[in-house]
Amino acid sequence: MKFSVVIPLYNKEKFIIETLYSVLSQSFANFEVIIVNDGSTDSSLQKLSEIDDDRVRIITIDNGGVSNARNVGIINTNFDWVAFLDADDSWDQNYLQECVNIILENKGADVIATNYFLVYESLKVKALELNDGFIASYFQKPCICSSAVLINKSMFKRVGVFDPELKYGEDQHLWFRIGANCKIYFNSSPLINYRMEDHQLSNSNIKQRSISADLVSVIDDLEIYSEEWEIFKTNYMLKYLRPYYMYDNHLSSVKIILGKIPFKRKWNLLNLFYILPRFIVKPLYKVFYFVKYTK
DSSP: OOEEEEEEESSOTTTHHHHHHHHHTOSSOOEEEEEEEESOOSSHHHHHTTOOOTTEEEEEEOOOOHHHHHHHHHHTOOSSEEEEOOTTOEEOTTHHHHHHHHHHHSTTOSEEEEOOEEEOSSOEEEOOOOOSEEOSOTTTSOOOOTTSEEEETHHHHHHOOOOTTOSBSHHHHHHHHHHHHSOEEEEOSOOEEEEOHHHHHHTTOGGGSOGGGBHHHHGGGSOOOOHHHHHHHHHHHHHHTHHHHTSHHHHHHHHHHHHTSOHHHHOSGGGHHHHSOHHHHHHHHHHHHHHHHOO
C-alpha cells in the first residue's frame, strides 16, 4: 500500500519545512510527496532546496489558487490513495499508519477523515467530538478537514475535483459532494495540527472579497437531494453570509442569496441576525468576531 501526499504551497516559508518533515518522519514510509508551488514569491522554494529525499517532487506553476494547485497535484499522483496537507499544518508521525490500519480493517471505505487540533497562537483545541466509525450522514456530522483527509482516487471520477473558480469555501464544496456520494470512515484520534493563523487573517478582509467567488453564492447549485442537505445548506448560508452582511457593498448580493432560501427554512435562530436592525447587529458581531478569532 502506498499513498500520494499533495501539498499546495504559496508563500509559506515559515512553515513548509516543519510541514514537510512531519510527512517524511512518518512511521509508515511508503508514500510520495507532491508539492505544488503555486507561484510563491517568498523563500519557500529556497528552503525546500535543503531537502534531499527522492520521495519528494516539486511542481511549480503560475499562481492560480489553492484549488488549482490541489488539482495539479491530483493529476500527478501515482497511487490509489491521496492525502492532502496544507503547507502550514503538520501530522503526527503515526497518521499514515493509522490510515493503513483503518483501510485494512474497514474494507469499503472511500474516504478516511481524521480528527485534528485547531492550533491558535496560545491555544490548542480538539476540533471534533465524534466516535470512530462510518459516518451515517455527513450533513449531520461534517468531519472533513483539508489537512486530515485521505481519499481513494477513484472518488474523484465519481464526484469531481476542486472547483478552481471558488476562492472561499472551495474545499467545503468538494467535501459536500463527497459527503453525499462516498463512504466516509471517521478516525477520532486527533493526529493533525491545523493552524488557524491564516484562516483568521483571511476572515478579516471580507469587505474586499468577491462574494461571487464564495461557496455561499453557488451552494444552491449543488445537485444533492435530501432533507438533511436542505436543512444543512440553509444553516450554512445563514451562517457564512453574516460577515458579508456587515458591509454595504455586499448587501444587495446577500439579499439576493437570502431570497433563494424557502420561507419556511428561514425561521431559526440564525435568521434572527438578519431580522434585527443592522445598527444593532454590527457591534454585536464585531464582539463575537473578536472573541472567536483572538483565542
